Structures are given as structure tokens and as C-alpha cells.
Amino acid sequence: MNNFTFQNQTKIIFGQNTLEQTGLESKKYSDHVLLVYGGGSIKKYGVYDKVTTSLKEENIEFTELEGIRPNPLLKKVREGIDICRNNDIDFILAVGGGSVIDSAKAIAAGVPYEGDVWDFFSGQAEIKEALPVGTVLTIPAAGSESSPAAVINKQDEDLKWDIGSDLLRPKFSILNPEVTFTLPPYQTACGAADIMAHIMERYFTQTKNVEITDHLCEGTMKTIIKNVPLVLEEPENYAARAEIMWAGTIAHNDLLGTGREEDWASHSIEHEISALYEDIAHGAGLAVIFPAWMKYVYRENVKRFARFASRVWGVETDFENLEWTALQGIQAVEEFFNSIGLSTSLKELGVDTADLEEMAEKCTTRGTVGNFKELDKNDVLEIYKLAT
Numbered sequence: 329m330n331n332f333t334f335q336n337q338t339k340i341i342f343g344q345n346t347l348e349q350t351g352l353e354s355k356k357y358s359d360h361v362l363l364v365y366g367g368g369s370i371k372k373y374g375v376y377d378k379v380t381t382s383l384k385e386e387n388i389e390f391t392e393l394e395g396i397r398p399n400p401l402l403k404k405v406r407e408g409i410d411i412c413r414n415n416d417i418d419f420i421l422a423v424g425g426g427s428v429i430d431s432a433k434a435i436a437a438g439v440p441y442e443g444d445v446w447d448f449f450s451g452q453a454e455i456k457e458a459l460p461v462g463t464v465l466t467i468p469a470a471g472s473e474s475s476p477a478a479v480i481n482k483q484d485e486d487l488k489w490d491i492g493s494d495l496l497r498p499k500f501s502i503l504n505p506e507v508t509f510t511l512p513p514y515q516t517a518c519g520a521a522d523i524m525a526h527i528m529e530r531y532f533t534q535t536k537n538v539e540i541t542d543h544l545c546e547g548t549m550k551t552i553i554k555n556v557p558l559v560l561e562e563p564e565n566y567a568a569r570a571e572i573m574w575a576g577t578i579a580h581n582d583l584l585g586t587g588r589e590e591d592w593a594s595h596s597i598e599h600e601i602s603a604l605y606e607d608i609a610h611g612a613g614l615a616v617i618f619p620a621w622m623k624y625v626y627r628e629n630v631k632r633f634a635r636f637a638s639r640v641w642g643v644e645t646d647f648e649n650l651e652w653t654a655l656q657g658i659q660a661v662e663e664f665f666n667s668i669g670l671s672t673s674l675k676e677l678g679v680d681t682a683d684l685e686e687m688a689e690k691c692t693t694r695g696t697v698g699n700f701k702e703l704d705k706n707d708v709l710e711i712y713k714l715a716t
């Protein structure tokens with residue numbers, strides 16, 4: 329096990345009747361908040377009413393920034409920064425999923441910074457301070473509700489880059505699984521693929537003696553595999569929605585990566601897809617890329633892949649032929665994604681094979697990606713080809 333420091337400041341408020349605490353929690357930081365949300369689902373399904381009622385009860389003024397779209401845009405972040413500066417707003421409340429929360433985090437970093445917020449993404453500046461952020465999560469997926477990261481699309485250059493700082497971890501996140509009853513099956517499935525991916529990025533490591541986190545990863549993956557089919561069958565199954573929602577946070581609050589080197593190649597490879605094809609959801613891209621990555625790298629540590637097959641998917645280990653066992657595990661991942669309604673082919677997603685070369689080039693402009701096996705441009709291109 330490697331040395332590590334683990335600190336996660338986000339207060340999680342989980343369960344039924346918790347949206348009502350939004351005002352009380354926000355009040356600890358400000359009397360005037362920027363309320364950030366997406367394309368309208370929160371208004372349609374009553375979340376907006378509950379949140380704003382709670383803010384009003386605490387006499388908190390709120391200014392709104394609506395219309396954050398999936399694969400969120402830099403121009404909305406800049407708009408949010410201007411609103412905060414012009415109105416002396418010093419707290420951001422994000423109500424939505426990863427796209428909304430990431431926009432809120434980028435705004436939080438941008439307000440106190442004199443230059444342009446994209447400087448943080450391009451590596452030209454380091455985040456030294458940020459406004460506090462709170463969240464009301466509506467979709468278990470990105471894990472942004474307690475992660476230090478934010479991912480933003482710069483549309484004019486087809487870039488999708490991320491920033492990370494402990495200063496960006498939300499102060500609090502309110503998670504009521506009932507809010508997720510209204511998720512369309514496709515969004516539920518994309519979220520599940522992202523959660524699985526966050527765990528697998530950590531699970532596939534070359535670090536030895538990481539038993540505790542191996543077990544935690546395996547248990548969290550099995551929870552997703554069991555409960556996602558249940559909610560697709562019965563969207564208002566509270567028990568199953570609750571398991572998925574908490575798993576989504578645990579998958580990406582950094583606990584599962586403690587003491588081990590993490591990989592993150594598949595995320596880098598996917599981000600080039602949702603940078604160029606803004607209608608493709610991050611989770612949908614991951615469902616295609618992860619199995620292809622696995623097929624490309626499993627020989628780097630067949631034993632780990634065989635363990636994954638056996639412990640997570642219940643494949644009987646063939647000790648005479650560990651490679652066969654490993655491949656059964658990869659097949660199980662593909663079958664699972666397909667069974668919940670996700671494609672595992674780039675062509676089916678609508679990606680033009682003529683774009684693969686450029687995507688591989690952009691993916692590796694800042695160096696190789698991944699740690700399980702370090703991948704250069706040619707490796708990434710091979711993975712895209714395996715995924716077509």
C-alpha cells in the first residue's frame with residue numbers, strides 16, 4: 329500500500345425530507361446565493377420549489393443561473409462569474425448533476441481570480457482560493473458532489489478539460505434518493521456506467537497489497553450491478569435508488585483510491601468523445617471505451633483481471649487458464665452495459681471513424697495517459713479502433 333493523505337470535507341446529508349435543509353446549510357455561508365441549475369428537470373419535478381422554499385424560509389436571497397447543459401459550456405461559467413461579481417454573491421448552490429455542479433465549481437474558482445477562468449484548465453494558473461459551493465444532487469453519476477474536480481467544455485476549440493483542487497470540494501451535498509425517481513432509464517444507465525468507471529479506474533492498479541480498497545471497490549461495484557436493473561424495472565424503488573446514490577458518491581470521493589495508484593486513461597480517452605460530440609453523455613462514452621481499454625491492457629496484469637472476473641462477476645476461476653477467466657470478466661462488463669441499454673460500439677454512438685486519429689492526437693497532447701499501462705497516441709488510437 330502506498331502512503332496517502334485522505335481528507336474529504338464534504339458534509340453529506342442523505343435521505344428522505346432532506347431538501348428542506350438546503351436553506352439552513354446555505355445560511356452558514358451567505359445570505360445571497362447564486363442558484364445554478366440545468367435545463368428544467370428541477371422545475372418539472374418539484375425540486376426547485378422545495379429548494380427555493382427552504383432558502384426563503386431562511387431569508388436567503390437568490391439569483392439564478394439556469395440552462396446549464398450536459399457537457400457544460402465555458403460561456404455559462406463566465407456568465408456565472410459576472411453575475412457573482414456584479415451582485416456581491418459569495419456562495420454558489422448547484423442543484424442538479426455533474427454538469428451543474430462542475431459549472432458551479434468553475435464559477436467558484438473564477439470569481440476571486442483576476443484572469444480568465446480557463447487559465448486554470450489550461451494549466452496557466454493554479455487555484456489559490458474559491459468561493460464555497462453547496463449541492464443538491466439530482467443524478468448519481470459524476471460524483472462531483474464530493475470530488476475536487478470540475479470538467480468544462482470549451483466549445484470553440486472542441487476541448488473538454490478538467491481542474492482539481494480540494495478548495496472545490498462542496499461544503500455540503502444533499503442527497504435525497506427520491507429525487508432520482510424521475511430519471512429517464514437512459515440517464516440512470518449512463519450514471520451507472522460512470523459510477524462503475526470511477527471504481528474501475530481505481531481498481532485496475534499495479535500497486536500491491538491493497539486488500540482493503542480492493543474489497544471496498546468490489547463491494548461497491550456489486551451494489552451497482554445488483555441495483556441498477558432493479559430501478560430500471562421499478563423507477564420508484566427507494567431502497568435500490570438509495571444504494572445507487574450512495575455508491576455514486578463513495579465511488580468518487582477518493583476513499584476507494586487510497587493507498588493505490590489510479591489509472592484514468594479511459595476517462596481521458598472518453599473526454600475526447602464528449603468534447604467533439606457534445607450530445608454524447610460522458611457515461612455513454614465510458615460504456616464504449618472501458619471494455620475496449622480492458623481488451624487492450626489486460627495482459628499487463630492478467631491476475632488482476634481474473635480476480636475482477638471472479639470477485640465482481642462471479643466467473644469461476646480457471647487456474648490453468650487465467651487469461652480465459654480475465655476475458656470472461658471483460659465480456660461480463662460489456663454484457664452488463666448492453667443489458668441496461670447502453671451501446672458498446674462507437675459507431676452505434678454516432679462517432680465517425682474519420683475523427684479517431686484527431687481524437688487520439690488531442691488525448692495525448694499533454695503526454696501519455698493512464699498508469700496501469702501508459703498509453704501514447706498509437707495506443708489510444710488502437711483503443712478507439714477496438715471500440716468501433
Ligand code: NZQ
Pocket residue numbers: 365366367368369370373396397398399400424425426427428430466467468469470471472475476477478479507508509510511512515518519522580595610611
Ligand atoms: O438539465 P436538466 O433538465 O436538469 O436534465 C438533466 C440532464 O439532461 C437530467 N437530470 C438530472 N437529474 C434529473 C434529470 N432528469 C430527470 N430527473 C432528474 N432527477 O440528466 C441529464 C444529465 O445531467 P448531467 O449533469 O450532465 O449528468 P452527470 O451527473 O452525468 O454529469 C456529467 C458531467 O460530469 C462530468 C462529465 O464529464 C460530464 O460533463 N464529470 C465530472 C466529474 C467530477 N466533477 O468529479 C467526474 C466525472 O468523471 C465526469 O467527468
Ligand code: ZN
Pocket residue numbers: 470522525526595610
Ligand atoms: Zn466519470
